Amino acid sequence: MKKTKKSVTPLNFTGGWDYAPAPESKDHVQLKDRYDLFINGAFVKPLSGKWFDTINPATEKRIAAVAEAGEKDVNSAVTSARKAYDGVWGKMPAKERGKYIYRIARIMQERARELSVIESMDGGKPIRESRDIDVPLAAAHFFYYAGWADKLAYALPGATPRSVGVTGQIIPWNFPLLMAAWKIAPALAAGNTVVLKPAETTPLTALKLAEIIQEADLPPGVVNIITGAGTTGAALVNHPGVNKVAFTGSTDVGKIIQKALAGTGKRYTLELGGKAANIIFEDAAIDQAVEGIINGIFFNQGHVCCAGSRLFVQESVMKTVVRKLKDRLETLVVGDPLDKNTDIGAINSRMQLEKIKKYLKIGVNEGGEMYQAACSVPSKGFWCKPTLFTNVSQSSRIVQEEIFGPVLAIQSFRTLEEVIEKANNIPYGLSGGVWTDKGSRIFKVTGELRAGVVWANTYNKFDPTSPFGGYKESGVGREGGLHGLMPYLQHV
């Protein structure tokens, strides 16, 4: 142990015994060739008369056509949500409201496999994640908030809670179904009605959710799901009939929305970008920390607002950690999202891939040392190998800016004070990670990180009971848990 041999051949992770392809079956998936807008409890043709294609980012093949909601469609959705709020949902006994939400949760569980496969087809994420994380968590969210419906008086101590009205919700493409659940479940539990717009590259599971909502026999108009791109979202945000806007997406768009809502009296929650620091102290459980780093940045191809994209490693273990990361990179399976063994699937869209590639170039030009796994990637589709950057500094753009891809920037640090300062030296404040075996240091660091979610000796964990949301430019308000209920209530 004491004597270090100068050059040891790195471990060999190629050749020999390998996993055969293990594709998840698509047989049970039922998809229509064309999807209309879900308004007032029915699928209706868009008044805009327009549809657009959604493609599979792993094959670039068209999956289905999806309606593009225009201003009139948005108006019709908001109007039906208002009617449902005034006429039915707002008056319904809370416990009945709760039972509807439970129904949604149950049907989602029953149709979990189908939802997982569609999620992976439409968005490119590995089936392992959609099957084990996205879909079960989405159902769990409905379960959690269903129970709140008739217990709201306990959510706001000393105050009388009241619903807000019609909520306009806009969600991103990285966790399409899960984000729909994060938005819809608390809104309904609190007694509001919903107009939800999924992202244009990943609309399908939200539309399947619309079918589930139909099957659950929810009163028409309580949930309306309208597809479209930025202009549809803008029309929803700006519609005067909307009382509250909930947005998850980039900080740039979040700022536009916040500005658009100025002076309107509408309430809002924003869940925006991040550039989280993941901090490894020398006394950490190193192998578990390495796994946490991998999970932190390569989960969902790095398309995660809370991704641990800035790694800080204490100097004395820097070499070890980087070596372990490189070994681990070689065992990550990159490829077909529907293969059960895939760890890293397809990049969500061509546009996103171009953005990531741009940052890889910037990183190299800034003098960063780039390391990528030796794996091969399919010729069709959008792919990015898992990537590490060393020799970067706090001022590097790949350290400062959110890449939203499988790209990790690694820096070393010497003291706790230094790393806290660097970790907080960023406009974002969504999440952070700290790895140390010392209890008192955990509380010191988690306390000083200016971020809404801090994972200590773990990373990228989510739960319906656990509030999520950012400080600073990472957003306003919380989603999940008791605190996630509050933005959907007003207290009098």
Place this chain on the structure above:
Amino acid sequence: MRETRSALRYSVTESPAIDQVGVDERVSRMTKRSIKKESKLQALKLAMSMLDLTTLEAKDTPGKVRQLCIKAMHPHDLLPGIPAVAAVCVYPNLVRVAKETLEGSGVKVAAVATAFPSGMSTRKMKLEETRWAVGEGADEIDMVISRGQFLAGEYNFVFDEIAAVKEACGAAHLKVILETGELSTLDNVRRASDLAMNAGADFIKTSTGKIQPAATLPVTLVMLEAIRDYYYTTGKMIGMKPAGGIATAKLALQYLVMVRETLGQDWLNPDWFRFGASSLANDLLMQIVKEHTGVYQSIDYFSKD
């Protein structure tokens, strides 16, 4: 002996902390690997070749050991292409029978020694037993560590004992059984692994099979990671043997996934990885035959010993 070894003796500060929840998560991810078709057949045969076919009962007879040895050399001759197992593992007094039966087959004889399974004896007796077993023809010695001293923090005692047994082994390979079921924490598993490797173990092994829990995936992962770190520090490869409680082919394949993703391809052979098991052999055989015939099998068609 003491003079040359003392400078290398183990300190707990050399071992990193282990987070149990993190280990469980990594294990859970590995157990979700889907092993199908040709990959599965290849792995089943590989697992077969890594078996230390074991019988460690007080009622063992020369006749039973002979039968086991024949099974070891000819697991299932009805289907060609099934490899012989790696070794037969017995008590020292049955080594000679096994050695004679396996003569020329390439299947090794492993003997448990050092007052197996408890290790509750004097060093003198343990060394004598080791030399005796080697003299009887054992190719490999599976020793147990003194858990009492280990848990009491007397690492030097345990270190010196392993080093002395290693010396007594001569040319025979030494597998050091940590008996992880008695070590309570994964931190202790890691420490015992580091200590054993530094003291001269050729293999580290989870369990005697006499204590529950025996081999588990989390414990094995921690030991494999210790082997990996030791390799990068010293350049020396150490073998790994989970033993006890591995009864199904499915579980055996999960162990192979773990080796593949932790140590890589170079460890995926009987020189560096073994399963200590008895009933696993037949489940592997049933799965191999199923892959060939496409029909689920019954244990009635496979000899028990």
Place this chain on the structure above:
Amino acid sequence: METSKKNKAGSAARIGVLKTYKLYVDGKFPRTESGRYFIFKDTKGTALANICVASRKDFRDAVVAARKAQPSWAARSAYNKGQILYRIAEMLEDRRPQFVAELQQQGLAAKAAEEEVSVAVDRLVYYAGWSDKYQQVFSAVNPVESSHFNFSLPEPTGVVSMIAPEESGLVGLVSVIAPAIVGGNVVVVLASEQYPLTAITFSEVLHTSDLPGGVVNILTGTRKELVGHFTNHMDVNATVYCGSEAGHIKTVEENSALNVKRPFVYTTDNWKSEEMQSPYRIMDLQEIKTTWHPIGK
């Protein structure tokens, strides 16, 4: 002030000493860097004081001081913060006659002035009591499914700029400052334009109450000039605007989008009401932090 009147009347031989009303920044009392002032007159039109017209740069300096003071103020124990708020209440009570007089000079009837001071003192005591309780009421241990201990608790948002209530020189001011600082925030406040005297005198109370410099910074000046600057500064984390002028509200909320500030608009004109004190006012300026840790052996 009493003495100056006597001087004018010529009935006293002694020349009175007039008080200079200045800004309160970083625990000091500087004049505005702009050199500008306006003359504050009482209801009878008598000039009482020169009031600083703070500039954009005064605000900038105050934000720097506030930012510097924030971490150590937030790090003080809840008990200590509560004691300091209580101390502010003590000091205010102690100087009751001065505040009553000043409020009267600003146009309040004697009874209303007395009441205003009483409510202000009580409000400070109210928030002092919350200092070590709101965390308990609004935090949570979250029963997550995995083997982790998970909890959420409030932390201060940071540096807050405030446009204090225009119609209530003392209670309004106290009602916005107290919930902010008891929660570990630091503030830069623009005092009421019509009633600036009590704001500056209140800063003297703060100054003698063990409140560290920079935690509360009070400027006097005009809303028209400063509302934009108070809300577009990139190192301000939240903004509280008291009032109902639509143009100002829009500015406040639009500017907040520059760095995703949290804007709060309070439109009430009855700051003395008990409804204007609430732990939710503290929570407006708190962020919820959720922490995860594995449970294992």
